[in-house]
Amino acid sequence: MTQDYTSRVIWTGNLGTGTSGYRAYARSWDVAVPGKPVIHCSNDPLLGGDPTKMNPEDLLLSALSACHMLWFLHYAAENGLVVSSYEDRPLGLARHGKGGAGQFLSARLRTVITLQPGADTALADQLHQRIGEVCFIARSVNFPVHHDPRYLSAEA
Template sequence: MAGRIHRYSVRLEWTGNRGEGTASYRSYSRDHRLSVPGKPAIEASADPAFRGDVARWNPEEMLIASLSACHQLWYLHLAAEAGVVVMAYEDAAEGEMRESEDGGGAFERVVLRPRVTIWAKSDAAKAQALHHDAHARCFIARSVNFDVACEAEIVVAAPQSPSS
């Protein structure tokens, strides 16, 4: 049986015309708005290194955020199935992009650093091993052409019930 097809649509609107459009490289803002019906818009820009607004999300940050969120969602799903009770999950993901001589560039690596707190009665070794499976199933990680590493930390919570 063939896999299901999922389609995603995002509207992008450039909001950076300062009155003269792209008359010169410095005449326009890189600001834009990303939107999907029924959800808050994301005010975005370029990385500040490329004349963007530091207060807005840039595509590079969104790529790293997508990898981090996808891994987290798969991890929580797999943990629930495996009987590993996750009490908290946070990640401090980082990525490296190298610019090329022609002005383009490409990501070379992203490192996810999830810190997962599990219930005291959960199996810490199983909790650690689930990161491998989460990575293998992550739609985003499977779609990129660079290394995505996972340096996970498992923390065992003080003994108590998961509903306390």
Template sequence: MAHEHRYPVDVVWTGNRGDGTRTYQGYGRDHEIRVAGRPVIAGSSDAAFRGDAAKHNPEDMLVASLSACHMLWYLHLAADAGVVVTQYVDRAEGLLVVDAKGGRFTEVVLRPEVTIAAGDAAKAESLHADAHHACFIANSMNFPVRCEPRIVVSA
């Protein structure tokens, strides 16, 4: 039986500098991402696309969503498998290609470094494949999402 979950989000453009979109150079790419009951996220486009480099951009958030989803599934699976994770840091990176066809992500690489206090290091590494297959966000992408984990066993 399928279960549906909805995620209402408001994105509000805040970049009108007085003349709207009269010219391409004349408007700001600033916006706010609003989810009821949560802090507002200040967004913009990437600086390469006339945005504010000090704010989150959609490309960063896509990579972050993939990384966070993978991590949350991994932690769940580790707990179930008796692998005690004490630290998890992912240095994920997405590759966006812009060419004559337009722009698109061609891959995202997750590079989690996972420190474990107890459990089998080989099992800890293998859980990344299971987390990848369980991740809702990765299952929704039309480009490869690779995972290059590193497991550290604390002394």
């Protein structure tokens, strides 16, 4: 089975003279998916982008983290592991080369998950390990994704 995904990427950085010179345009655009809020984006600040806007690297790392989270929550529900909160602060390690070319070398998901008191954290660890087999984004990237989960116990 195949499924189509679609998006619109609209350059918003024409400052009046288009790409007439390297500094004559902004590295900004909008991501517009029909029926969803627009995301205002820019290039990485190291490459002249607006640091207050999402950049492609932010979006990729966030998508990877969100995909992992959704699968973890799914597996937790299937296995009777009650999660009351989940937060991740993913960290991507990238290498930048000449002329701005770069690539991710790895990603580390640093989750803090609150579980019901007495929950089986060994089971939670096993669930994290299974996600790489099914997560759409993790299966699509060409760099390793590591997991450093930390578990908290919910107040009784």
